[in-house]
Amino acid sequence: GENVEQHPSTLSVQEGDSAVIKCTYSDSASNYFPWYKQELGKGPQLIIDIRSNVGEKKDQRIAVTLNKTAKHFSLHITETQPEDSAVYFCAAGQNFVFGPGTRLSVLP
Amino acid sequence: SAVISQKPSRDICQRGTSLTIQCQVDSQVTMMFWYRQQPGQSLTLIATANQGSEATYESGFVIDKFPISRPNLTFSTLTVSNMSPEDSSIYLCSVVWGGGNTEAFFGQGTRLTVV
Numbered sequence: 001g002e003n004v005e006q007h008p009s010t011l012s013v014q015e016g017d018s019a020v021i022k023c024t025y026s027d028s029a030s031n032y033f034p035w036y037k038q039e040l041g042k043g044p045q046l047i048i049d050i051r052s053n054v055g056e057k058k059d060q061r062i063a064v065t066l067n068k069t070a071k072h073f074s075l076h077i078t079e080t081q082p083e084d085s086a087v088y089f090c091a092a093g094q095n096f097v098f099g100p101g102t103r104l105s106v107l108p
Numbered sequence: 109s110a111v112i113s114q115k116p117s118r119d120i121c122q123r124g125t126s127l128t129i130q131c132q133v134d135s136q137v138t139m140m141f142w143y144r145q146q147p148g149q150s151l152t153l154i155a156t157a158n159q160g161s162e163a164t165y166e167s168g169f170v171i172d173k174f175p176i177s178r179p180n181l182t183f184s185t186l187t188v189s190n191m192s193p194e195d196s197s198i199y200l201c202s203v204v205w206g207g208g209n210t211e212a213f214f215g216q217g218t219r220l221t222v223v
Contacts, residue, residue: 044200046211049211
């Protein structure tokens with residue numbers, strides 16, 4: 001089955017800086033890669049996703065890149081704001097196997 | 109986007125008892141899933157709720173412990189049976205609308221504490 005790793009587990013950045021979170025997956029058949037943001041006491045919120053037929057997707061300050069050959073995909077957040085502070089999860093595979101999560105703290 | 113409602117939002121239960129969690133969607137969906145999120149951990153898929161038939165369970169989860177119903181395309185329940193403190197977790201309902209879409213959306217979760 002699918003195995004998803006995620007790094008780093010925690011990330012602190014200054015407001016306005018960029019943040020990058022990387023995930024690797026094991027199943028070369030996986031073709032859909034979402035990213036979720038989870039705030040305290042809430043369910044995960046889908047923030048961006050990418051399919052295997054594209055290498056990059058951008059939505060305002062958020063972008064995701066995919067390298068199918070290397071089997072990794074990354075979340076990029078630019079111009080970070082305090083409200084970006086949350087736990088971020090990647091997922092892959094038909095049954096949405098989740099990575100262990102990254103706790104992002106944006107320091108004002 | 110459609111609304112996913114979970115009830116209860118939280119509960120404190122005595123060990124040995126059972127709790128049924130409801131997931132209601134305000135439009136028909138293709139797929140419904142149940143996840144467990146232990147404190148400070150990631151999400152683990154418990155099972156896929158199949159409409160009109162038995163749920164499909166992931167390794168490590170069994171029907172006797174986590175019976176699931178899905179009587180129609182907008183509603184599902186997860187029961188946590190014979191609870192122990194180790195069952196204390198957040199339980200999350202997730203849906204996929206289908207029609208070519210693969211995005212999965214989550215409810216707010218049910219925070220369960222077993223004492």
